[in-house]
Amino acid sequence: MKSPIRPLDDAARDMVRSILQDARFAALSFIDPDTGAPMVSRIALVEGPDRLPLSLISDLSHHSAALQKIPVCSLLIGEPGPKGDPLTHPRLSLQAKASFVRHTDVSHARLAQAFLTKQPKAKLYIGFADFALVQFTPLGAHLNGGFGKAYILGPEDLD
Amino acid sequence: MKSPIRPLDDAARDMVRSILQDARFAALSFIDPDTGAPMVSRIALVEGPDRLPLSLISDLSHHSAALQKIPVCSLLIGEPGPKGDPLTHPRLSLQAKASFVRHTDVSHARLAQAFLTKQPKAKLYIGFADFALVQFTPLGAHLNGGFGKAYILGPEDLD
Numbered sequence: 001m002k003s004p005i006r007p008l009d010d011a012a013r014d015m016v017r018s019i020l021q022d023a024r025f026a027a028l029s030f031i032d033p034d035t036g037a038p039m040v041s042r043i044a045l046v047e048g049p050d051r052l053p054l055s056l057i058s059d060l061s062h063h064s065a066a067l068q069k070i071p072v073c074s075l076l077i078g079e080p081g082p083k084g085d086p087l088t089h090p091r092l093s094l095q096a097k098a099s100f101v102r103h104t105d106v107s108h109a110r111l112a113q114a115f116l117t118k119q120p121k122a123k124l125y126i127g128f129a130d131f132a133l134v135q136f137t138p139l140g141a142h143l144n145g146g147f148g149k150a151y152i153l154g155p156e157d158l159d
Numbered sequence: 160m161k162s163p164i165r166p167l168d169d170a171a172r173d174m175v176r177s178i179l180q181d182a183r184f185a186a187l188s189f190i191d192p193d194t195g196a197p198m199v200s201r202i203a204l205v206e207g208p209d210r211l212p213l214s215l216i217s218d219l220s221h222h223s224a225a226l227q228k229i230p231v232c233s234l235l236i237g238e239p240g241p242k243g244d245p246l247t248h249p250r251l252s253l254q255a256k257a258s259f260v261r262h263t264d265v266s267h268a269r270l271a272q273a274f275l276t277k278q279p280k281a282k283l284y285i286g287f288a289d290f291a292l293v294q295f296t297p298l299g300a301h302l303n304g305g306f307g308k309a310y311i312l313g314p315e316d317l318d
Binding site: 025039040073079095144 | 163184186187188190196198202203219221231232234235244246250252254280
């Protein structure tokens with residue numbers, strides 16, 4: 001079977017940078033610790049400091065409890081518009097490790113400021129004790145730039 | 160901690176029906192059999208016969224090989240538009256089991272017809288030997304109708 005994976009080039013790197021910079025939300029894929037089954041939720045997502053994807057998550061959510069037990073997860077980033085074939089729209093499947101940043105952590109203020117710059121409406125609830133910032137450290141990624149345009153990226157390609 | 164889950168009502172059931180009927184694509188959460196890590200890909204998705212979600216997947220894709228080994232997966236369905244807060248847009252996280260339907264299977268013609276009715280452009284490649292239809296049997300779901308509007312559904316709620 002012919003591999004559909006292409007060598008990584010500057011155009012693909014630019015696509016990755018755009019997808020991460022433009023992100024407003026993502027699909028988070030995680031493991032349910034009780035069953036071992038894969039689950040998926042929509043989360044808010046912005047590009048935070050050090051270009052690490054950053055979310056704001058309620059402790060009441062299913063995925064918060066799950067990520068605290070099993071932090072290895074994936075993010076699908078890059079949303080199609082209302083028109084055209086959604087499968088030709090570029091998207092990034094990012095494998096990552098989630099780290100929770102609580103109000104008591106020294107880095108919280110800086111990350112909260114960065115998050116609010118991109119999602120100002122979150123100021124209504126970012127101060128609630130049961131909302132935590134979550135930073136995602138990339139472990140690797142698959143970029144799909146449309147049919148037949150697939151690339152595999154390592155952590156060094158995502159710095 | 161107060162549970163955010165509400166009792167299932169007719170308005171929530173209607174929301175689920177709309178999300179499934181309107182689906183054009185979904186985020187598929189699956190397990191990478193080589194690493195055990197959760198992964199996520201965008202796939203085409205329509206409501207097929209018997210109201211089961213139906214996709215068309217290339218054997219060249221990472222998720223095809225994975226689903227053939229570990230068919231338990233999740234689908235995130237219901238996409239926000241370009242405006243407004245994406246986290247207030249209703250979405251369904253559906254836990255499901257994937258079944259592959261090949262060209263040699265007796266049900267292929269009927270399912271292919273149903274798929275093409277909703278995604279006519281797929282006629283260009285639905286006949287390729289390395290494209291299979293994939294039917295998803297629901298095992299349960301979480302409906303998120305926006306902040307504070309969460310519901311849990313069993314398979315009986317998804318008939």
